[in-house]
């Protein structure tokens with residue numbers, strides 16, 4: 001009995017210490033959504049249970065090692081114990097109760113963070129190798145996920161090719177993007193902290209998976225409304241329109257506009273350049289070559305680059321949109 005009381009006190013003290021240590025670790029980034037609260041609370045509760053179980057095992061083990069150490073000269077056997085129904089019932093019932101309680105808490109939290117507000121702002125999220133695009137009401141497409149603060153947003157997440165996963169760690173929630181029109185997935189987020197974050201892809205999706213990111217900006221409602229209004233007007237400048245299509249159709253996921261190397265050749269300075277093809281031939285990059293490169297990406301590959309561009313992208317674009325893209329590429333000297 002004396003030993004049990006000693007161990008009990010040690011387990012309690014170790015639990016408090018380990019729990020405090022775990023709490024002090026920066027395990028999660030800043031919380032920036034209403035959904036983060038219940039998720040972090042559940043996480044915190046799990047850490048407390050983990051601290052207790054860790055202490056239970058470690059304290060009993062170390063206590064036995066030290067206190068019940070074999071005395072010098074004592075070669076006798078330990079006491080033989082044949083089961084204990086009371087303890088066995090207890091260590092079956094107690095963990096079962098804890099697991100069921102956590103299942104209940106998990107289900108309750110899931111229901112809470114998935115509850116859709118009828119006033120929610122709806123944004124369509126399209127993932128493709130290797131870019132994110134965001135479509136807003138009023139035919140606005142953006143490569144940045146702009147969101148008004150303290151208003152619920154309902155994301156409708158889909159993919160054009162393989163499975164990706166939408167994840168903003170500060171919002172805590174995560175959702176796979178699955179190809180197929182019938183597989184559009186919902187994700188509810190209520191951003192409650194103005195600031196800049198990043199969407200990451202959390203599902204291995206090929207060459208550029210690690211760089212498949214998109215900026216997130218949570219802003220004041222007035223600022224968001226002004227941005228949406230401005231974007232809903234189609235620009236008259238072909239270069240500005242080209243930028244819009246480059247975002248909308250995900251071109252910038254693989255082609256940079258600033259000369260840096262990525263999956264595909266950068267668009268900066270490429271117009272008018274003589275490029276060496278994979279087969280050793282030389283091609284001058286002009287309108288005709290660019291149209292062919294967009295509509296039949298595999299026809300002439302620039303040396304050093306793989307055949308990774310979606311073969312059907314040309315069918316998604318109108319001839320005018322292709323002209324706007326060429327105007328954009330031409331402008332990037």
Ligand code: CUA
Pocket residue numbers: 127128130163164165201202203204205206209210212
């Ligand atoms: Cu998309 Cu990983």
